[in-house]
Structures are given as structure tokens and as C-alpha cells.
Amino acid sequence: MAPKIVDKEVKKMEIVHAAIKVFSEKGMVKAKMVDIAREAGIGKGTIYEYFRSKEDVFASGFQIFFQAMQDQIETAISSTSDPVEKLRLLITVSFKSFLQHGSDLAMIMMDFWAEGIRNKDEKILDAVDLRKIYYEFRVIITSIIDNGIKKGVFRPVDSHHVASLLIGALDGVMLQWIMDHKAIDLEKITDSVIDLFINCLYKK
Amino acid sequence: MAPKIVDKEVKKMEIVHAAIKVFSEKGMVKAKMVDIAREAGIGKGTIYEYFRSKEDVFASGFQIFFQAMQDQIETAISSTSDPVEKLRLLITVSFKSFLQHGSDLAMIMMDFWAEGIRNKDEKILDAVDLRKIYYEFRVIITSIIDNGIKKGVFRPVDSHHVASLLIGALDGVMLQWIMDHKAIDLEKITDSVIDLFINCLYKK
DNA sequence: TATATTTAACCGACTGGTCGGTCAACAATA
DNA sequence: TATTGTTGACCGACCAGTCGGTTAAATATA
Numbered sequence: 305m306a307p308k309i310v311d312k313e314v315k316k317m318e319i320v321h322a323a324i325k326v327f328s329e330k331g332m333v334k335a336k337m338v339d340i341a342r343e344a345g346i347g348k349g350t351i352y353e354y355f356r357s358k359e360d361v362f363a364s365g366f367q368i369f370f371q372a373m374q375d376q377i378e379t380a381i382s383s384t385s386d387p388v389e390k391l392r393l394l395i396t397v398s399f400k401s402f403l404q405h406g407s408d409l410a411m412i413m414m415d416f417w418a419e420g421i422r423n424k425d426e427k428i429l430d431a432v433d434l435r436k437i438y439y440e441f442r443v444i445i446t447s448i449i450d451n452g453i454k455k456g457v458f459r460p461v462d463s464h465h466v467a468s469l470l471i472g473a474l475d476g477v478m479l480q481w482i483m484d485h486k487a488i489d490l491e492k493i494t495d496s497v498i499d500l501f502i503n504c505l506y507k508k
Numbered sequence: 509m510a511p512k513i514v515d516k517e518v519k520k521m522e523i524v525h526a527a528i529k530v531f532s533e534k535g536m537v538k539a540k541m542v543d544i545a546r547e548a549g550i551g552k553g554t555i556y557e558y559f560r561s562k563e564d565v566f567a568s569g570f571q572i573f574f575q576a577m578q579d580q581i582e583t584a585i586s587s588t589s590d591p592v593e594k595l596r597l598l599i600t601v602s603f604k605s606f607l608q609h610g611s612d613l614a615m616i617m618m619d620f621w622a623e624g625i626r627n628k629d630e631k632i633l634d635a636v637d638l639r640k641i642y643y644e645f646r647v648i649i650t651s652i653i654d655n656g657i658k659k660g661v662f663r664p665v666d667s668h669h670v671a672s673l674l675i676g677a678l679d680g681v682m683l684q685w686i687m688d689h690k691a692i693d694l695e696k697i698t699d700s701v702i703d704l705f706i707n708c709l710y711k712k
Numbered sequence: 713t714a715t716a717t718t719t720a721a722c723c724g725a726c727t728g729g730t731c732g733g734t735c736a737a738c739a740a741t742a
Numbered sequence: 743t744a745t746t747g748t749t750g751a752c753c754g755a756c757c758a759g760t761c762g763g764t765t766a767a768a769t770a771t772a
Contacts, residue, residue, distance in 0.1 A: 307719040307720040307766080307768065308722095308765085308766060308767040309720070309767080309768080310720085336756095337757080337759080338757085346722075346723085347722060347723035348758095349760080352759070353720095353721070357758080357759080358758065414622050414626075415622065417683070418535075418618050420687070421618050421686055421687055422618075439691065442691070461700075462696075462700060465697050465700035468684055469677055469681060469701060469704060472676070472678075472681035472684060473673055473677040474680065475679070475680035475683055476677055476679035476683075477673060479679055480675065480676060483625055483638050484639045484642065484643070487642070487643065488672055492666075496666060496673055497673060500705075501704075504708040511741055511747075512739085513741085513747090540730090540731065540732085542750095551749040552749080553735085554747080554748055554749070556733070561733080
């Protein structure tokens with residue numbers, strides 16, 4: 305009357321994390337369902353007990369990945385109310401989380417970008433909505449800058465443009481680092497980013 | 509005794525340009541050989557008279573695409589010897605070339621990135637060597653900045669880091685623009701990039 | 713406690729479709 | 743007619759997703 309019971313949610317997470325690992329090593333296209341199954345230590349058919357399709361697995365991985373990153377950043381910047389310190393933390397934490405995960409996790413981000421941009425018009429995967437993710441990121445940074453301007457710490461600038469620029473710089477530098485670890489010293493570049501953005505925002 | 513003659517090089521270029529169009533619309537994976545053939549107005553088999561594989565077609569497209577971009581930028585910055593003006597032109601031309609081509613061409617760049625990063629260890633496609641391309645780009649910008657420092661126009665900075673940062677900012681802002689044209693005004697952001705980088709480099 | 717029963721959970725052989733690459737036949741030219 | 747150039751039907755490797763069969767945990771029964 306009562307058969308084998310497993311925690312569906314826990315197992316689903318196990319599969320997603322196995323999938324994230326495989327995606328990061330092989331990329332979305334070359335990663336096969338059987339690879340994910342093997343990594344999770346289960347049979348291929350079992351995946352379909354928890355996910356509707358490969359895309360569904362991918363979307364779940366995407367969401368978990370970016371949610372974790374966003375949480376990490378928001379936790380860090382909520383520790384202070386000083387706009388300068390918030391920006392400094394945001395930049396540092398962004399680069400740090402990349403450094404600590406190595407290039408595997410960076411690789412999967414590349415696929416998320418590629419997939420997210422390619423499917424930006426199709427509403428199939430609403431979890432993979434990079435527009436929303438970037439919008440939210442921009443709002444966070446814009447509000448820090450606006451607050452800094454209001455407090456008279458920063459000179460008046462177009463906060464939206466500067467926010468876009470900061471996000472772009474973070475992404476773009478990471479992109480170069482993914483391509484060539486030896487050419488880009490992520491730790492030292494952090495200081496340059498902070499120097500350029502914060503010093504240039506300071507009111508003189 | 510003298511059979512049909514076609515200009516192999518011209519036809520090869522026709523195929524590559526058809527391929528670039530198809531790649532930009534569908535992406536590397538979804539673009540089929542038969543699509544490229546149809547776009548070029550030829551049979552599928554003919555492509556294999558000019559290219560060894562799909563990857564070979566992709567690599568050729570890659571090379572032509574980036575070479576054109578690099579030529580455009582180098583032509584622009586060679587028109588002046590003023591470091592400030594060189595930087596201003598480099599930023600403007602980079603964004604302009606993106607704007608004029610629309611998002612199709614931006615899409616293919618995304619695939620080049622993804623493909624280039626994924627195969628960065630495999631030496632199969634040495635034409636698709638993003639490391640080299642970014643290195644060369646960095647050299648160009650570094651030399652402009654160093655020259656500016658030498659002339660006493662710019663304050664002394666780590667030119668390599670600032671160059672990486674500028675390239676990153678250009679790429680990263682374009683990435684956001686690709687994702688959401690409405691959220692990013694590429695023309696107006698150009699001014700912010702110039703403002704931030706050039707003003708902050710100025711010696712006071 | 714041993715055994716039977718129930719059924720969620722699991723699995724991997726199979727299917728159906730896709731697509732890169734080949735090649736034998738065909739077309740055009742001089 | 744000899745040679746270059748073209749072609750698309752065909753092949754086979756590949757793989758996402760399916761499905762019928764199996765396993766084993768929890769309970770019921772004696």
C-alpha cells in the first residue's frame with residue numbers, strides 16, 4: 305500500500321547539479337543526456353521522471369546558477385550603507401565568485417549567454433530571461449550610484465549608463481579571462497576597475 | 509580540351525558570405541549545410557568542393573568577420589596621431605560597426621565567442637584563435653595609452669589593465685545591447701565610455 | 713517474523729528523426 | 743569528346759525522448 309518514497313525535490317537538485325557539471329565541461333550541445341545520467345549515478349530514463357526535456361534541465365541549471373550569484377552579491381552589498389563601499393564590494397565579489405569557481409563555471413555562463421541571446425524572442429524558457437537578469441542588476445547598481453549622488457559623494461552622472469558600463473566591464477573582463485587566464489590577472493584587474501569607476505565618480 | 513572555368517576564390521567567398529548570413533540568423537548549431545547551400549544558390553555537395561567541413565566554413569567566416577572589424581578600426585585610428593583622438597575614434601568606430609550591422613552580425617559574434625572559448629585548447633581551428641585576436645587588440649590599445657603617457661597627456665596607469673578594461677567594457681556593453689536594444693542606447697553610451705575612460709586618463 | 717502484495721521509482725534497449733558528409737551521375741564548356 | 747564543375751539522393755552516425763519491464767521499499771496478512 306505504500307511503496308518506495310524519495311524526496312523528489314532533493315533528487316531533482318542532484319540531477320541539476322550533475323547537469324551543471326556536465327554542461328560546464330562539454331557545453332550545452334555536446335552534453336548528452338546519458339552523460340548527465342552517468343554523472344548523477346542514475347539511468348537516462350530517470351531524468352525524464354524529473355524533467356520534461358533537456359532544455360528543461362538546462363533552464364533549471366541556469367536559474368540556480370544565476371540566483372546563487374545574485375544572492376552572493378546582494379548579501380555582500382547589504383553589509384554596508386556607504387555607496388563607495390557598496391560598489392567596491394560588488395566589483396570584488398563578482399570577480400571573486402568567478403575566481404573561486406574556476407573556468408568550468410565560467411564556461412557554462414558562456415552557454416547561458418549564447419542560449420539566452422539566441423532564444424531572446426522565444427518565450428519558451430522564461431527562466432532563461434537574460435533581459436530580466438541584466439535589468440535587475442542594472443537597477444541595483446543604478447540605485448547605489450543615485451544614492452551616492454544624493455549624498456554628495458559622487459558627481460552627477462547618468463547612473464543608468466554608468467551602471468551598464470560597469471556591468472559590461474565586469475562581463476567583458478571575465479570573458480577575456482575565460483579565454484586566456486595568463487593574459488588577465490583577475491585579482492589585479494579588480495583594483496583597476498575599482499580605481500577607474502570609483503575615483504572617476506568621486507566629486508572633486 | 510578547355511573545360512568550364514570558375515574563379516575558385518570568388519566562389520569560395522560567395523559561399524562564406526552566404527554562410528555568415530545563415531550562421532548569424534540561426535547560430536552555428538542550427539545552421540545546416542543545406543541552408544548555406546540554398547542561401548548561396550548552389551547544391552550542398554558543391555560546398556565540399558571548396559571546404560573540407562562545416563567547421564572549416566565556420567572558421568573562414570570567423571576570420572573574415574574579425575579581419576574586417578580589425579581593418580576598420582586600424583584604418584580609423586591611423587588617421588590621427590593624437591592619443592586622445594585615437595581612443596575616441598576606437599570607441600566610436602567599434603560601436604558604430606555594431607550599430608550599422610544590426611543584431612544579426614552581433615549574433616554570429618556570440619557564436620564565435622562560444623565556439624572559440626569552447627575549443628580554446630584544441631588546436632583544430634587555429635584561425636579561430638580568440639586569444640590571439642584579443643592579444644592583438646590589447647597591444648593596439650596599450651600602445652596608444654603608453655604613447656599618451658609618454659607625451660604627458662595621460663597620467664601614469666597600468667596600460668595593460670586599462671586596455672583589458674576598455675576592451676571588456678566595449679564587449680560587455682555590446683552584449684547587453686544584443687540582449688535588449690531598448691534598454692541600451694548604444695549611441696549615448698558611447699559618450700559615457702569616452703567620458704569615463706578618457707577623462708579619467710587625463711593628467712590633472 | 714516470514715511472506716505476499718502493492719506501486720513509486722528506476723532503467724536501458726529501442727525508435728524516429730536529423731544532418732554532416734559522400735559519390736555516382738550529370739551538365740557545361742571549349 | 744575530354745575535362746572541370748555541379749548536384750542531390752543516399753548513407754550511417756548520432757541522440758533526445760519513450761516505454762515496457764524490473765526493482766525494492768513500505769505495508770498487509772497470517
